Amino acid sequence: MTHLPVLVPGRGLAAVLRTLPMLHDEGHARTCELPEDTLVLPPASPACPACPDQRVMYTVLECQPLFDSSDMTITEWVQIAQIIERHYGQYHGFVVIHGTDTMAFAASVLSFMLENLQKTVILTGAQVPIHALWNDGRENLLGALLLAGQYVIPEVCLFFQNQLFRGNRATKVDTRRFAAFCSPHLPPLATVGADVTINRELVRRVRGQGRLVVHSSMERDVALLRLYPGIPASLVRVFLQPPLKGVVMETFGSGNGPTKPDLLQELRAAAERGLLIVNCTHCLQGAVTSDYGAGTALAGAGTISGSDMTSEAALAKLSYVLGLPGLSLDGRKELLARDLRGEMTPPAVDELRPSLRSSTLGRGVAQLLGLSQEADDVRDALAPSLACAAAHAGDLEALQALAELGSDLSREDFGGQTPLHSAARGGQAGVVTMLLQRGLGVNARDKDGLSPLLLAVRGRHQGVIGLLRAAGACLSPQELEDSGTELCRLASRADCEGLRAWWQAGADLKQPGYDGRSALHVAEAAGNLEVVALLQSLQGRPIVHPAVALEAPAMAKKLPEPGGGLPALPRPTRTSTHWAGGLCSLLAPWPRSLQPLICW
Numbered sequence: 334m335t336h337l338p339v340l341v342p343g344r345g346l347a348a349v350l351r352t353l354p355m356l357h358d359e360g361h362a363r364t365c366e367l368p369e370d371t372l373v374l375p376p377a378s379p380a381c382p383a384c385p386d387q388r389v390m391y392t393v394l395e396c397q398p399l400f401d402s403s404d405m406t407i408t409e410w411v412q413i414a415q416i417i418e419r420h421y422g423q424y425h426g427f428v429v430i431h432g433t434d435t436m437a438f439a440a441s442v443l444s445f446m447l448e449n450l451q452k453t454v455i456l457t458g459a460q461v462p463i464h465a466l467w468n469d470g471r472e473n474l475l476g477a478l479l480l481a482g483q484y485v486i487p488e489v490c491l492f493f494q495n496q497l498f499r500g501n502r503a504t505k506v507d508t509r510r511f512a513a514f515c516s517p518h519l520p521p522l523a524t525v526g527a528d529v530t531i532n533r534e535l536v537r538r539v540r541g542q543g544r545l546v547v548h549s550s551m552e553r554d555v556a557l558l559r560l561y562p563g564i565p566a567s568l569v570r571v572f573l574q575p576p577l578k579g580v581v582m583e584t585f586g587s588g589n590g591p592t593k594p595d596l597l598q599e600l601r602a603a604a605e606r607g608l609l610i611v612n613c614t615h616c617l618q619g620a621v622t623s624d625y626g627a628g629t630a631l632a633g634a635g636t637i638s639g640s641d642m643t644s645e646a647a648l649a650k651l652s653y654v655l656g657l658p659g660l661s662l663d664g665r666k667e668l669l670a671r672d673l674r675g676e677m678t679p680p681a682v683d684e685l686r687p688s689l690r691s692s693t694l695g696r697g698v699a700q701l702l703g704l705s706q707e708a709d710d711v712r713d714a715l716a717p718s719l720a721c722a723a724a725h726a727g728d729l730e731a732l733q734a735l736a737e738l739g740s741d742l743s744r745e746d747f748g749g750q751t752p753l754h755s756a757a758r759g760g761q762a763g764v765v766t767m768l769l770q771r772g773l774g775v776n777a778r779d780k781d782g783l784s785p786l787l788l789a790v791r792g793r794h795q796g797v798i799g800l801l802r803a804a805g806a807c808l809s810p811q812e813l814e815d816s817g818t819e820l821c822r823l824a825s826r827a828d829c830e831g832l833r834a835w836w837q838a839g840a841d842l843k844q845p846g847y848d849g850r851s852a853l854h855v856a857e858a859a860g861n862l863e864v865v866a867l868l869q870s871l872q873g874r875p876i877v878h879p880a881v882a883l884e885a886p887a888m889a890k891k892l893p894e895p896g897g898g899l900p901a902l903p904r905p906t907r908t909s910t911h912w913a914g915g916l917c918s919l920l921a922p923w924p925r926s927l928q929p930l931i932c933w
């Protein structure tokens with residue numbers, strides 16, 4: 334008897350695609366003298382009337398080593414997100430070829446990692462490999478390329494058998510059929526038949542102009558626990574032990590579970606320790622409700638309703654929410670209960686963010702969250718002022734909620750101040766860290782020409798000054814010149830804290846004031862020995878900034894240069910790249926600047 338070979342990932346996808354006329358038009362590539370690594374689809378049929386000769390061009394980045402998707406982890410998905418980030422400016426959209434077994438997990442994780450997504454990201458794959466005679470790989474890839482190349486669907490999507498699903502709503506339901514995925518609670522965002530039909534009312538809208546933020550600090554200590562009849566409390570206790578920080582608990586029916594006191598006690602004890610337990614039904618269809626006593630008992634033990642989220646989405650969301658820096662336990666619970674990326678059917682308005690309602694600012698944010706789609710303009714107009722107020726008050730949760738709402742946290746309020754100005758003025762180191770992690774302009778000027786650094790100096794907020802300086806903030810030549818008079822004034826008042834703040838911000842303590850005298854002259858003339866000693870010890874001493882709680886490699890790339898402005902985008906590369914330590918193939922249709930591709 335002959336044994337069929339087992340299936341393992343195969344390399345060299347680009348070479349295979351080159352031989353398939355439906356996925357590459359070699360004649361057109363030659364005529365247009367396309368670069369060697371560039372593939373081009375045949376003309377779309379039916380052609381777009383506005384631009385009949387438009388083609389989708391794409392390059393393939395093949396990650397190494399290639400994995401069966403059963404071996405994928407958050408580490409590899411972070412790499413995919415970072416590849417997208419690196420090439421974000423150069424391409425119109427992105428297609429990620431991924432094994433089907435864990436594709437719904439991957440799509441869910443990527444949907445949370447990629448914040449402010451304004452381009453199409455589509456995961457696709459195949460039940461049967463592309464080289465087999467009867468396979469689904471070719472059609473899936475072609476459909477994904479056409480959608481990513483010709484439309485803007487600013488979400489992480491999953492394309493399979495002619496249907497484009499929201500990635501965090503999809504789940505694999507069949508091991509053999511080509512219709513391997515379904516989306517039980519949300520119809521497809523698009524379907525491809527004789528025509529392409531986009532369900533625009535379902536596609537999430539891009540709000541604000543915030544730039545792409547990649548959340549790579551996803552929490553790994555999260556797990557999935559499926560309840561079954563008679564599950565012993567002792568087993569649950571062992572499962573919930575540290576270092577676990579979050580669990581998705583798959584329950585019966587509409588969120589019900591055993592009501593045995595010992596089991597409930599284990600859940601309660603874990604929740605009281607700070608473990609986040611999200612209750613998701615193991616049914617394919619329907620949501621967690623409070624219809625049954627057996628469900629409310631679980632809620633009473635401290636579990637959080639996962640509503641109609643898939644387990645894949647809930648696990649990804651837990652990992653994301655637990656990875657966000659600086660939030661309280663209640664803040665994390667609130668985010669879990671709220672729709673962040675279209676992963677759950679939003680709860681009714683009055684159920685929204687109960688703890689946000691405890692402050693005036695929180696009430697404002699909660700009201701914004703409850704506004705209908707039509708009120709987007711109002712929301713966009715109010716958001717910068719609320720964000721500045723939240724930043725000044727150090728309200729990380731309100732700020733995070735605004736970011737989740739799509740607010741651009743670099744936008745200025747009516748006074749021309751950004752949230753970073755407000756946080757610096759308020760001495761809110763936690764908020765400053767969060768905003769810097771998002772790569773916001775560190776040297777922005779408000780309407781009076783003031784920078785966050787100057788506001789922090791005026792407030793003598795040393796922690797914030799250190800953070801800003803470490804992120805590249807610096808005093809302008811004018812501020813440095815004006816500092817002389819201010820240093821003299823501080824010296825005359827024996828304000829050591831103020832002097833120290835200016836020194837920390839990079840001021841030259843010898844800078845003369847308006848009358849030509851330096852701060853040291855002023856202190857000596859006043860006979861203030863403490864100030865004299867301070868100035869003498871600080872002058873010429875190198876400034877050591879405090880350790881900055883930013884992820885070093887990511888920040889090194891995102892933070893502005895000392896002179897201000899954002900780092901330059903990577904130069905477009907036209908060579909095919911093999912990614913060391915990578916994982917899957919990633920295809921990116923060419924950018925609009927090279928070939929206009931949007932055909933609405």
Ligand SMILES: NC(=O)C[C@H](N)C(=O)O
Nearest residue numbers: 401402432433434459460
């Ligand atoms: N055909 C497939 O995609 C299944 C394969 N085991 C994978 O998930 O990588």
